[in-house]
Amino acid sequence: MMLSRIADSLFWIGRYMERADNTARILDVNYHMLLEQPPNTYKLRWDPLIAVTGERARFYAAHQEASAQTAFEFLGFSEGNPNSIAQCIVNARENARTIRDRISRELWEDINSLYHRVTRMREQEEDLSRFCDAVKRGGHRFHGVCDATLARDEGWHFVQAGCVLERAEMTARILDVHYHQLLEGPRILNESRNHLWMAVLKSVAAFEFYKRQYGQIEPAKVAELLLLDARHPRSVRFNLSALQSSLYAISGSVPGTYANEAERLTGKLHESLTYARIEEIFAGGLHEFLQDLQQTCRSIGEEITGAYFHYSVVA
Amino acid sequence: MSAAAAEFPPDQLLFTGYSPGSFYDELIAPNGEPRPCAARMYEQLASMPLDIFEERRKLADLSYLVQGITFTVYSDGRGTERLFPFDLVPRIIPRSEWDVIERGLAQRVMALNLYLQDIYGAQRILKDRIIPRHLVFSCKHFRREMVGLNVPRDIYVHISGIDLVRDSRTGQYLVLEDNARSPSGISYVLENRLVMRRTFPRAFETSEVMPVDHYPSELARILRSLSPRTGERPVVVLLTPGLYNSAYFEHCFLAQEMGIELVEGRDLVVVDDVVYMKTIHGLTRVDVIYRRVDDDFLDPLAFRAGSLVGVPGLINAYRAGNIGLANAIGTGVADDKAIYAYVPAFIKYYLGEDPILQNVETYLCSDPQHLCYVLDHLPELVVKAVGESGGYGMLMGPSADKKTIEEFRHRLNADPRNYIAQPVIPLSRVPSFDPAIGGMSPRHVDLRPYCLYDGEKVTIVPGGLTRVALQRGSLVVNSSQGGGSKDTWVLRGDE
Numbered sequence: 001m002m003l004s005r006i007a008d009s010l011f012w013i014g015r016y017m018e019r020a021d022n023t024a025r026i027l028d029v030n031y032h033m034l035l036e037q038p039p040n041t042y043k044l045r046w047d048p049l050i051a052v053t054g055e056r057a058r059f060y061a062a063h064q065e066a067s068a069q070t071a072f073e074f075l076g077f078s079e080g081n082p083n084s085i086a087q088c089i090v091n092a093r094e095n096a097r098t099i100r101d102r103i104s105r106e107l108w109e110d111i112n113s114l115y116h117r118v119t120r121m122r123e124q125e126e127d128l129s130r131f132c133d134a135v136k137r138g139g140h141r142f143h144g145v146c147d148a149t150l151a152r153d154e155g156w157h158f159v160q161a162g163c164v165l166e167r168a169e170m171t172a173r174i175l176d177v178h179y180h181q182l183l184e185g186p187r188i189l190n191e192s193r194n195h196l197w198m199a200v201l202k203s204v205a206a207f208e209f210y211k212r213q214y215g216q217i218e219p220a221k222v223a224e225l226l227l228l229d230a231r232h233p234r235s236v237r238f239n240l241s242a243l244q245s246s247l248y249a250i251s252g253s254v255p256g257t258y259a260n261e262a263e264r265l266t267g268k269l270h271e272s273l274t275y276a277r278i279e280e281i282f283a284g285g286l287h288e289f290l291q292d293l294q295q296t297c298r299s300i301g302e303e304i305t306g307a308y309f310h311y312s313v314v315a
Numbered sequence: 316m317s318a319a320a321a322e323f324p325p326d327q328l329l330f331t332g333y334s335p336g337s338f339y340d341e342l343i344a345p346n347g348e349p350r351p352c353a354a355r356m357y358e359q360l361a362s363m364p365l366d367i368f369e370e371r372r373k374l375a376d377l378s379y380l381v382q383g384i385t386f387t388v389y390s391d392g393r394g395t396e397r398l399f400p401f402d403l404v405p406r407i408i409p410r411s412e413w414d415v416i417e418r419g420l421a422q423r424v425m426a427l428n429l430y431l432q433d434i435y436g437a438q439r440i441l442k443d444r445i446i447p448r449h450l451v452f453s454c455k456h457f458r459r460e461m462v463g464l465n466v467p468r469d470i471y472v473h474i475s476g477i478d479l480v481r482d483s484r485t486g487q488y489l490v491l492e493d494n495a496r497s498p499s500g501i502s503y504v505l506e507n508r509l510v511m512r513r514t515f516p517r518a519f520e521t522s523e524v525m526p527v528d529h530y531p532s533e534l535a536r537i538l539r540s541l542s543p544r545t546g547e548r549p550v551v552v553l554l555t556p557g558l559y560n561s562a563y564f565e566h567c568f569l570a571q572e573m574g575i576e577l578v579e580g581r582d583l584v585v586v587d588d589v590v591y592m593k594t595i596h597g598l599t600r601v602d603v604i605y606r607r608v609d610d611d612f613l614d615p616l617a618f619r620a621g622s623l624v625g626v627p628g629l630i631n632a633y634r635a636g637n638i639g640l641a642n643a644i645g646t647g648v649a650d651d652k653a654i655y656a657y658v659p660a661f662i663k664y665y666l667g668e669d670p671i672l673q674n675v676e677t678y679l680c681s682d683p684q685h686l687c688y689v690l691d692h693l694p695e696l697v698v699k700a701v702g703e704s705g706g707y708g709m710l711m712g713p714s715a716d717k718k719t720i721e722e723f724r725h726r727l728n729a730d731p732r733n734y735i736a737q738p739v740i741p742l743s744r745v746p747s748f749d750p751a752i753g754g755m756s757p758r759h760v761d762l763r764p765y766c767l768y769d770g771e772k773v774t775i776v777p778g779g780l781t782r783v784a785l786q787r788g789s790l791v792v793n794s795s796q797g798g799g800s801k802d803t804w805v806l807r808g809d810e
Binding site for chain 2: 002003005098102109113250313
């Protein structure tokens with residue numbers, strides 16, 4: 001038995017924690033990559049980062065230009081940016097506080113400690129790397145504590161569903177924004193281009209895995225790994241598969257069937273990624289494909305909400 | 316060594332220069348020696364270096380912060396979370412003293428329940444003119460809707476918190492007020508004990524302290540017994556006003572400890588006079604609600620319209636006998652501060668016994684003679700609004716300025732029924748850590764034991780919540796006024 005409101009909070013704890021983690025990753029990797037680039041490219045390269053988070057309009061309302069400092073402030077701390085790392089952690093913690101009777105004491109104390117650690121850091125005094133590191137470690141610990149202390153009931157599956165849906169969408173966004181920039185942005189030396197793809201892989205912790213699988217950096221292979229790989233925990237396909245399992249566990253559906261629109265959309269998208277070839281995707285336009293994919297992820301989120309959290313009761 | 320400790324002489328110990336003064340000290344006898352009940356604890360604390368004590372104090376604070384045992388202060392606009400200050404020196408009660416308190420409280424809880432049964436039933440006590448009819452019916456929390464309604468197992472007050480103080484002049488415990496609606500604070504009793512066990516494990520080895528952690532299971536047992544459906548495992552929930560209620564931590568804590576669902580009004584729905592909760596797989600029937608929402612907000616259809624924390628239709632479900640509620644509705648007619656003055660009379664009337672615990676002398680402003688006296692002695696008295704709790708609507712005569720006193724004079728004349736007055740009780744004190752002197756100072760305390768009633772017997776967790784006025788000289792123990800709390804030990808014996 002699980003209250004709709006509690007399931008809703010668990011789902012969003014998963015999403016917010018994953019969002020904070022991903023944002024810290026792309027912020028950190030970008031920063032380090034740019035340290036080694038010629039200075040005149042700096043300005044250009046912070047803008048796509050803002051775009052990944054989907055907050056360009058809000059950013060340019062507050063800042064004139066995208067620099068390391070303004071991006072760090074905006075993505076790391078800004079109270080005006082609902083998707084800043086600090087705000088994601090505030091929201092995750094607020095959700096956890098509301099349902100602290102339903103999660104393990106360890107999980108609550110872990111999220112609460114992360115909240116206190118992060119909200120006490122200030123951008124003027126903090127080193128970007130240290131900050132991102134604290135958030136990433138927090139993300140890893142979150143998964144570890146969930147794994148080690150939560151019963152594998154519906155609650156667990158709602159946390160999982162939130163995490164993997166968020167991660168699938170974030171990976172698609174990262175790929176979309178960088179691909180767009182690399183192909184259509186200003187001319188960049190080939191050597192730098194390799195560098196940028198390496199940064200993308202590192203931001204999703206897939207660099208070592210890629211090197212072992214493919215060796216040479218090739219944009220199409222990077223896209224293939226991030227979209228279609230069945231084994232890497234940050235590929236879109238991997239996460240959709242996990243999402244499908246969790247949705248089935250919640251509803252009791254068996255493979256090949258679906259109990260609601262969220263399951264149908266997830267199954268359909270997962271199927272298409274399972275049998276797709278990267279060449280076909282490129283032929284149809286990667287950007288268009290990724291846009292559709294992100295839209296489907298948003299629809300899945302809405303359908304989960306409609307099926308489990310906010311349905312109407314006829315009284 | 317910590318910075319604080321460095322400011323004080325290296326040979327200074329926690330009790331160096333401690334004097335119990337002219338008030339009753341719970342731990343230290345007037346000659347400066349520890350009382351028998353406190354001897355073992357004193358022995359450990361008195362020899363503990365200041366920096367070690369400081370370290371443990373920080374550890375305890377950190378543990379409250381990490382667990383999120385905080386209350387929210389909204390005065391700065393950001394909603395800052397503060398810790399409810401916790402003082403590491405326990406209040407210790409010898410067994411023989413506790414036995415008297417326990418019997419006195421049980422007697423009082425029985426009498427309050429019989430009174431409620433009577434007022435919402437035959438009203439014998441009114442016919443026998445033990446208490447004036449108008450005083451009862453003019454109570455803010457009297458619920459006409461409850462008259463003639465049968466409540467499950469005839470219990471009205473399942474959970475109560477009765478505030479006690481020790482009068483320094485006589486050394487006697489007195490009842491200061493009854494809380495028969497939804498008293499809070501029990502979670503601090505349980506958490507304080509947990510933190511103390513972690514902070515001073517050795518103290519528990521040497522002192523034989525009675526455990527407190529059976530409270531949630533006892534409460535759960537009573538709640539389950541209120542289910543109208545027999546034969547099924549009852550579904551019990553705790554109804555909270557939500558995250559922004561100052562007692563939200565406690566609601567979560569109790570729900571978790573009892574293994575029941577914590578719900579908000581929006582989680583519940585009433586269909587055909589049956590209460591359900593909204594789950595991910597549809598509606599589930601609810602049998603018993605431990606509600607931490609006031610009567611007024613419980614059902615927007617029956618009481619205050621527009622209440623967002625309540626459940627529309629809940630009262631009809633209750634009237635139809637489809638849901639158990641704890642506490643019952645309308646129990647505020649028992650803890651009204653004017654009714655309080657009659658509780659000793661209830662004990663005599665319903666139980667035929669003499670009250671074991673005495674009341675504080677109380678002037679009812681609704682009585683013209685009493686009012687006259689109160690108006691003449693305002694600077695010496697404590698004036699309280701009858702329907703309020705938590706220190707609201709209160710005048711502390713001796714510390715109030717002229718303007719406030721005149722304001723209250725005006726209020727008393729305008730609405731005498733709404734006020735009572737009591738002499739200022741010189742509360743007993745307990746040694747408490749004072750960071751300013753790097754050692755112990757005596758601070759005033761009260762005591763709120765928590766009583767559970769299952770219709771046959773009253774169960775009281777040994778001890779209760781000791782609230783302490785951490786500011787020097789202050790008699791106000793409320794957390795909003797710089798009050799804190801202490802762990803309360805009832806010993807298995809007297810030492």
